[in-house]
Amino acid sequence: xLFFSFFKTLVDHPVTVELKNDISIRGTLKSVxxxxxxxxxxxxxxxxxKYPHLSSVKNVFIRGSxxxxxxxxxxxxxxxxxxxxxxxxxxxxxxxxxxx
Amino acid sequence: xSFFGFDATLPRDRGxxxxxxxFSQPHDAFAGLSGRGAGAEDDALDFEDTYDGLAxxxxxxxxxxxxxxxxxxxxxxxxxxxxFDFSGQTARIAGTMQEEQMLYNARQPPPRASPPKKASKPxxxxxxxxxxxxxxxxxxxxxxxxxxxxxxxxxxxxxxxxxxTYAPQAYAAPQPAPAxxxxxxxxxxxxxxxxxxQSKPQPPTQQAPPMEIPNVASFLGxxxxxxxxxxxxxxxxxxxxxxxxxPQILQRPHHAEQxxxxxxxxxxxxxxxxxxxPQILQRNRTPQEPEPASQRQMPRPAQAxxxxxxxxxxxxxxxxxxxxSGQGQPMSPQAHRSQDMxxxxxxxxxxxxGPSFQxxxxxxxxxxxxxxxxxxxxxxxxxxxxxKRNHKIHLLSKDNGLMTPQDKNFIxxxxxxxxxxxxxxxxxxxxxPEAALVEDFYYQVFSSIRGAPRASPNQxxxxxAQTYLFATHGRYGRFGARGPHGRGDNHMQRMExxxxxxxxxxxxKPKNKQLVIEGSLGKISFSNAKTPKxxxxxxxxxxxxxxxxxxxxxxxxxxMPVLDRKRALRDIENVYSTLLELEGHERHIPPPxxxxxxxxxxxxxxxxxxxxxGYNERLWRELKVMEPIVPNSPTPHSFIxxxxxxxxxxxxxxxxxxxxxxxxxxxxxxIVVHLDSLDVIAHALPSSAASxxxxxxxxxxxxxxxxxxQAIMPPLFSYVNDAPLNIVAGLLGLxxxxxxxxxxxxxxxxxxxxxxxVSRAELAKQSAPSDSTDADSWNAQFSRLFDVAEPVLPYLxxxxxxxxxxxxxxxxxxxxxxxxxxxxxxxxxxxxxxxVMETVAVARTLPGELxxxxxxxxxxxMRAIGLDVELLG
Numbered sequence: 002x003l004f005f006s007f008f009k010t011l012v013d014h015p016v017t018v019e020l021k022n023d024i025s026i027r028g029t030l031k032s033v034x035x036x037x038x039x040x041x042x043x044x045x046x047x048x049x050x051k052y053p054h055l056s057s058v059k060n061v062f063i064r065g066s067x068x069x070x071x072x073x074x075x076x077x078x079x080x081x082x083x084x085x086x087x088x089x090x091x092x093x094x095x096x097x098x099x100x101x
Numbered sequence: 102x103s104f105f106g107f108d109a110t111l112p113r114d115r116g117x118x119x120x121x122x123x124f125s126q127p128h129d130a131f132a133g134l135s136g137r138g139a140g141a142e143d144d145a146l147d148f149e150d151t152y153d154g155l156a157x158x159x160x161x162x163x164x165x166x167x168x169x170x171x172x173x174x175x176x177x178x179x180x181x182x183x184x185f186d187f188s189g190q191t192a193r194i195a196g197t198m199q200e201e202q203m204l205y206n207a208r209q210p211p212p213r214a215s216p217p218k219k220a221s222k223p224x225x226x227x228x229x230x231x232x233x234x235x236x237x238x239x240x241x242x243x244x245x246x247x248x249x250x251x252x253x254x255x256x257x258x259x260x261x262x263x264x265x266t267y268a269p270q271a272y273a274a275p276q277p278a279p280a281x282x283x284x285x286x287x288x289x290x291x292x293x294x295x296x297x298x299q300s301k302p303q304p305p306t307q308q309a310p311p312m313e314i315p316n317v318a319s320f321l322g323x324x325x326x327x328x329x330x331x332x333x334x335x336x337x338x339x340x341x342x343x344x345x346x347x348p349q350i351l352q353r354p355h356h357a358e359q360x361x362x363x364x365x366x367x368x369x370x371x372x373x374x375x376x377x378x379p380q381i382l383q384r385n386r387t388p389q390e391p392e393p394a395s396q397r398q399m400p401r402p403a404q405a406x407x408x409x410x411x412x413x414x415x416x417x418x419x420x421x422x423x424x425x426s427g428q429g430q431p432m433s434p435q436a437h438r439s440q441d442m443x444x445x446x447x448x449x450x451x452x453x454x455g456p457s458f459q460x461x462x463x464x465x466x467x468x469x470x471x472x473x474x475x476x477x478x479x480x481x482x483x484x485x486x487x488x489k490r491n492h493k494i495h496l497l498s499k500d501n502g503l504m505t506p507q508d509k510n511f512i513x514x515x516x517x518x519x520x521x522x523x524x525x526x527x528x529x530x531x532x533x534p535e536a537a538l539v540e541d542f543y544y545q546v547f548s549s550i551r552g553a554p555r556a557s558p559n560q561x562x563x564x565x566a567q568t569y570l571f572a573t574h575g576r577y578g579r580f581g582a583r584g585p586h587g588r589g590d591n592h593m594q595r596m597e598x599x600x601x602x603x604x605x606x607x608x609x610k611p612k613n614k615q616l617v618i619e620g621s622l623g624k625i626s627f628s629n630a631k632t633p634k635x636x637x638x639x640x641x642x643x644x645x646x647x648x649x650x651x652x653x654x655x656x657x658x659x660x661m662p663v664l665d666r667k668r669a670l671r672d673i674e675n676v677y678s679t680l681l682e683l684e685g686h687e688r689h690i691p692p693p694x695x696x697x698x699x700x701x702x703x704x705x706x707x708x709x710x711x712x713x714x715g716y717n718e719r720l721w722r723e724l725k726v727m728e729p730i731v732p733n734s735p736t737p738h739s740f741i742x743x744x745x746x747x748x749x750x751x752x753x754x755x756x757x758x759x760x761x762x763x764x765x766x767x768x769x770x771x772i773v774v775h776l777d778s779l780d781v782i783a784h785a786l787p788s789s790a791a792s793x794x795x796x797x798x799x800x801x802x803x804x805x806x807x808x809x810x811q812a813i814m815p816p817l818f819s820y821v822n823d824a825p826l827n828i829v830a831g832l833l834g835l836x837x838x839x840x841x842x843x844x845x846x847x848x849x850x851x852x853x854x855x856x857x858x859v860s861r862a863e864l865a866k867q868s869a870p871s872d873s874t875d876a877d878s879w880n881a882q883f884s885r886l887f888d889v890a891e892p893v894l895p896y897l898x899x900x901x902x903x904x905x906x907x908x909x910x911x912x913x914x915x916x917x918x919x920x921x922x923x924x925x926x927x928x929x930x931x932x933x934x935x936x937v938m939e940t941v942a943v944a945r946t947l948p949g950e951l952x953x954x955x956x957x958x959x960x961x962x963m964r965a966i967g968l969d970v971e972l973l974g
Binding site: 007082 | 539544
């Protein structure tokens with residue numbers, strides 16, 4: 002759930018989503034769910050000339066499984082907190098592994 | 102029978118016709134009449150199918166004139182001429198016969214069309230009124246549909262099931278049973294040959310009355326060679342009026358040949374010598390009529406009576422075939438049924454659903470075939486209308502009733518559970534905000550601190566998180582703790598209740614994370630969005646067991662940097678996990694104690710305190726500050742190793758919050774003692790004592806230095822700023838004793854720490870000048886430091902004068918200058934004079950702001966010793 006938790010904090014921030022088909026879409030993150038499906042608003046395609054068919058699209062819903070990267074604005078990431086969150090997650094996982 | 106062109110054989114026996122070319126046509130003709138009847142050869146022919154209704158036109162009343170017509174003599178073999186030649190002449194005109202038949206059919210559509218109609222509608226009423234005790238009204242070819250097995254016919258008419266063709270109907274009456282078994286039809290040639298050969302030797306016997314009926318029967322039903330010769334002429338005649346199919350065939354030849362055979366029977370049949378003849382004739386005729394007769398309420402009672410009296414069974418046979426006969430006619434009763442179905446079923450779909458609708462469509466073609474044009478048109482119109490409506494309904498309701506209420510409940514439960522697990526743990530419902538934090542730590546904490554200006558990036562966020570979570574307690578984890586939850590509260594409450602119920606249900610069920618199917622080798626593990634299916638299931642060795650082993654390894658492998666690094670990293674992680682737990686525990690602080698606090702509250706507070714203490718001790722242990730200091734050891738002290746990693750450095754400010762004074766000074770002491778083994782100092786050391794510090798350190802080192810000064814220096818400063826003079830003096834003494842101060846002085850962090858100590862001592866001296874012993878010890882330490890520092894003063898500055906980052910050096914010099922005696926100040930000025938002049942000269946060439954800054958930096962020192970840059974002219 003870490004990624005879900007993390008991406009939730011990026012809501013309303015501009016991100017660039019790079020898809021597995023090489024299309025990069027820049028837009029405002031509107032919503033994300035536990036499958037890391039992504040809703041973007043006010044989108045623009047990075048290589049607009051290459052994908053003219055997307056030039057009139059204003060918002061998109063991206064299935065989480067087709068996302069290759071999400072480029073984040075570094076300023077909105079609290080790395081120390083993220084580290085801690087990762088530690089917690091790891092601790093939980095290991096606790097579960099030990100229990101199971 | 103074959104003689105007259107009737108196909109007396111069962112469909113399965115018809116193969117013989119290949120051998121009888123002359124009579125293949127009659128069969129075909131029949132097929133043409135019966136329409137689809139001939140198509141399905143296996144089923145018996147239906148009388149209705151073959152009956153053209155000609156008998157209706159027959160005037161039975163004229164039978165009395167038969168004698169006039171045919172002559173009164175009995176037909177004898179003698180007066181039956183042998184001048185017939187069917188196989189020869191007739192066969193040659195077979196084609197013509199066929200054509201004639203077609204013509205006939207074409208010219209007489211009404212009689213053809215009527216019988217089916219009669220059969221379809223009046224048939225029912227006719228049979229209702231026909232109340233013979235032996236009569237089995239429902240016997241049909243597919244009687245099984247009606248729930249009446251064919252068994253019923255069997256006792257009444259043994260031959261009927263086996264031979265439901267018209268042949269037994271007509272002639273097999275007297276002795277149906279013998280006829281049925283070997284109904285082998287002879288070809289015309291055979292019959293003729295037999296007639297010619299056998300008529301001669303046995304002329305007299307043939308007229309014997311008792312023989313007559315069997316003869317006829319056997320002749321008709323199955324060839325009985327001995328008897329056959331006499332029979333043919335007799336039945337021949339009555340056939341014309343009655344049978345639609347065969348008569349036509351026969352008539353045609355007759356017409357063509359001026360009906361040569363007819364005159365003979367006409368003469369013979371009424372013969373007085375044959376008392377049975379009329380009966381035979383009538384019986385022969387009745388077969389043609391039974392159908393109409395029965396349907397029309399027996400117009401000739403006498404005849405019917407006779408028939409009944411003589412042979413009730415034949416009667417049934419005759420009638421049954423009408424119903425029984427499989428393919429052509431059977432349609433007529435069926436048509437009724439299917440029409441009913443057609444009307445009944447269509448209504449069904451309109452109230453029902455798809456499947457029945459389709460079923461109806463399937464039955465349609467059959468029905469339509471049975472209808473007249475008008476009916477068909479009407480039916481089709483209705484059907485189209487109905488289908489249209491049904492289609493609409495079908496479209497609208499195609500998913501109706503797919504799910505039962507139970508199904509819906511089930512789905513709802515799953516969705517709710519998903520909801521619960523999506524927002525938090527299942528335990529979230531009882532566990533409180535902490536549980537939401539467990540699943541959603543980053544978001545929860547981040548959103549709690551967002552917007553609030555943070556004093557430093559390393560400021561613990563959880564304090565904010567704590568307040569935030571308390572503020573939102575009670576509505577934490579429904580859909581994440583964000584957004585307004587005011588609207589739809591009622592709905593939300595219901596949701597919550599449902600969720601709770603679903604959660605309880607889920608809890609009641611034992612959690613089965615794996616399914617092992619009996620007999621299989623593998624396991625099936627379940628997963629959900631929260632706990633994805635683990636692809637690798639590694640059973641970790643208990644960390645308690647693993648630790649000593651690696652520890653032993655560590656001990657034996659002194660000096661192996663890789664292991665040290667790993668160990669340090671593990672130590673750091675342990676520190677962090679303890680730190681996280683400690684912080685988590687901190688959030689659970691019980692309500693502050695007051696005078697009214699109950700014993701329970703006090704107890705809770707005590708427990709919390711003791712637990713906190715436990716965490717603190719654990720943290721302290723894991724920091725490894727108290728590990729023995731081994732002088733000149735190749736391995737750095739464990740705590741220093743922790744500090745040599747960025748995340749170790751980052752942990753220090755968070756740890757300091759939880760430490761008491763004693764622990765803090767211990768940490769400070771450890772750091773001071775190991776100053777020159779700190780990575781930020783060791784990596785920044787100049788290559789040689791005489792050379793200045795490297796102007797350009799590797800980026801990684803610079804980052805570390807930056808981090809150290811940001812993460813560790815402030816807490817150290819904050820402590821030292823409160824430290825008494827004696828402690829500061831002691832620390833300085835440790836630095837001087839344990840480290841190579843001349844080297845440490847040439848690093849940024851080293852200078853910063855020394856600056857910190859010196860400046861604090863100066864302040865402490867001024868604020869609390871009373872204690873002379875502390876001041877003395879400090880002065881001694883400072884003198885030592887000054888002595889060590891003096892020779893390296895020119896080398897303190899990193900890089901060249903131009904663009905150098907040397908503010909920390911000026912700060913140090915300022916601190917030293919402030920603390921120094923006048924004599925020391927002189928030495929100090931001498932030591933750095935050159936650098937001061939250069940810097941000032943460079944600074945004056947710089948543009949405004951930069952110049953001011955550089956001059957300001959220099960001035961830090963100049964003013965500390967009572968001078969000013971301006972004085973340098």
